[in-house]
Amino acid sequence: MSGSIEVRGLSRTFHTTVRRPGFGGALRSLVNPEKVAKHAVCDVTFSVAPGELLALLGPNGAGKSTTIKMLTGILTPSAGEARVAGVVPYEERERNARNIGTVFGQRTQLWWDLPVRESFAILRDIYEVPKAEHAARLQEFDDLLDLSSFWDTRVRHLSLGQRVRSDLAAALLHDPPVVFLDEPTIGMDVVVKEQVREFLRHQVEERGRTVLLTTHDMTEVERLAERVVLINHGRLVLDGTLDEIRRRFGSTWQVRVTLADPHTEVGGLPGVALLRREGPQAVFGPDGPDAPTVHQALKQVIERYEVTDLALDEADLEDVMRAAYVHAGPAAEGA
């Protein structure tokens, strides 16, 4: 089954009541409520190929979760269309449910009073997974997530890391081709985070699952995502690779080199500007919107000049994303 995700012009508008301030305002809102339309997602178009991991990024309230809810079928779009593994999710919710696995960080789907393994058994029954297949998959997940050390413990007694690992396994026990992960590692320690990342990498690379991930953890994005879709104020502002995002918003890298010959003339590298020159030391930075990435610039410098020492300062992805969020804000949109 193809695990692709196709999204075309997806929009969702919520109608909410304005709460006026103060006692009088509250009374007026009660007697004469004023409704306003809030466009949570506006005309979003993107696709995810089978076996691809895409990070859906954006600041809080950008529309990421609303998009995921439409793709999982629990919310019907106001306009546009979506297909997940060939199914229109909000039209065939139950059929779609068989094709997807979902983890909403901090919200467990496991039964609080039961041991983890009992929860898995209930889900096996709900998804009608053959017993042998279930056992084999559980074994595979145990190898990757070390579930057996706590799967006879009741969910209420699990640590957050144990619970999220159990939730990940629960979401994939029915072998879905598409997985939606909404901030799955929020609040987890670095060791468990890395274990989860390894698990996700395995699911994408070895099992060919399509993963749509939302997260605010940029390390996670760097380690896992091949492609990124950035949305802000409900609109898609960028769909590309991490390099493209860096090129567009991460303009703060600097390459510092010490030249073997202090009299060497420097300059003329495409997209690279000479920022400072002090004797044998030269500092280069990006020049214009078509500037190369720091790694490409480094390669150019080394190929052109004889260098005895070098250092580079690169804005990390968090800085880049901060710049992207600011530039992709409402002011930028209106510009």
Added chain:
Amino acid sequence: MASVLHGWRAARVTPLGELHTPPRMTAVLLRLTVQVVLVASLWRGLYAHTGTTAGLTREQAVTYAVLAVLASRLRELDQYAGRDTVIQHMHFGTIVYWYLRPLPPQRYYALRALGEQLYGLAWALFGYAICLAAGVVEPPRSAAVAGVFALSMLLGQWVLYYVMLLLDQLCFFTIRNNSAMLILIFAQNLMSGVYAPLWFFPDWFITLSGFLPFQATLSVPLSIYVGRIELSDAGAQLAVQAAWVLVLALFTRRVWRRAARRVISQGG
């Protein structure tokens, strides 16, 4: 057959959760024992100086009251501790998972309730057997009475299931249902005859109660059991119970459809 059994393990959630929590079972045992002893003593005391009140003998009254206590156990489990009430799922945002599985939420809810009621029934039967052996309650007058009582009890529990469902569905629209739950528990206990058989109330109250579903949940089956409703009149009462089942089933079905549209705005 496979589709009939689909998701049946959801029915095991409550019994398994309870079995994994022995203190809760001990608490149930203690509470039931105390309630039965107190209720039996109270009604025996009330009948100490009279043979028949409101058309009911002492044995009938005690049997009615004790059976009401045992039957109230059928759906009074500690779901709250198990974080498995609709209100909690709304609060924690986990209600979305009910809509992310290839099992309709209404079916999942029904299976959960079935498991709960079967588990509660085991407790009620256990208590009934002990009370019967100890002579606290009278046995049914005949096999026919026992059979009609069982059928009426089944219909009564069905009505109760829908009443509880309606309250849970309320959470989709109001987020909280605590006040409604308190009112319902009081109304249910009062109008179904858990506190006292309905014949002790004034006529206007009995008339009002006839227009509400609560009487159909417990008062009717227990009245059949103790002989207050004769078998010749039971048919009409069973028909009223069945009518409540039908009306509430249709109504809650509509509410489920509307609730599905509300799950996002309320459930996060």
